[in-house]
Amino acid sequence: MAFCTSCGANIPDAAGFCTSCGKKVEGAVPVAAAPATTAPGDAPSKSGSGLKIVLIVLGVFFVIGMVVVGAVSYGAYRIAQQARIETSGAETRVETPFGTVETHQDVEKAEESLGVAIYPGATAKPGGSSSVEFGGMKVASGVFETDDDPEKVMEFYKEEFPKARIMAQDGDTQSLMADTKDGFITVAIARQDSKTVITIARTEK
Numbered sequence: 001m002a003f004c005t006s007c008g009a010n011i012p013d014a015a016g017f018c019t020s021c022g023k024k025v026e027g028a029v030p031v032a033a034a035p036a037t038t039a040p041g042d043a044p045s046k047s048g049s050g051l052k053i054v055l056i057v058l059g060v061f062f063v064i065g066m067v068v069v070g071a072v073s074y075g076a077y078r079i080a081q082q083a084r085i086e087t088s089g090a091e092t093r094v095e096t097p098f099g100t101v102e103t104h105q106d107v108e109k110a111e112e113s114l115g116v117a118i119y120p121g122a123t124a125k126p127g128g129s130s131s132v133e134f135g136g137m138k139v140a141s142g143v144f145e146t147d148d149d150p151e152k153v154m155e156f157y158k159e160e161f162p163k164a165r166i167m168a169q170d171g172d173t174q175s176l177m178a179d180t181k182d183g184f185i186t187v188a189i190a191r192q193d194s195k196t197v198i199t200i201a202r203t204e205k
Helices: 046-082 107-114 150-160
Strands: 084-088 091-096 099-104 129-134 137-146 166-170 173-179 183-192 195-204
Antiparallel strands (some): 084 091, 137 195, 183 195
8 A cells, every 4th residue: 555645645555646646656655564472372371281291290290109109018018928827825927028027915025035134023014125136136025024113123233133234214214235245134113003114115127
């Protein structure tokens, strides 16, 4: 398109006269074309591509999570298949590929697994004695009770472990710790109600 130099009206490029004022056109000036505009719908959608990335990442994490859950479930299933549970009276023994757990209420058996003399006349508390063996580490523990005073019980264990390196008293609880060839032994003595409770633990490699 061009425009008339006399009145400024738009006229066809090939026109010889202005259609508005009728003046002869001499070298009409063309109108500059407007720059092309992009419709809003044609612009690339950045938010759409970002959403896709987020969904892909979430999908990957979901798949990884499902794989981990499946592996853990399968491992637990295999352990359960290989585990052996034996129960005899108050004794329970659980054997797994990783180690053994045993609980009992027999004072003599507790004394044997602890390797420590049990205070004379003390009785084992229900479910208080156990031994655990995992990865080359053995932990045996026992809980016993007696009618004698805590001081008398502590004197007994001081004689049993004359080289105990730690002796402490915390409120109503007295304790000592003694080194052994492969680990250590702790003895805690506390008064509970009308009984003196003795807790012994032995840890060995």
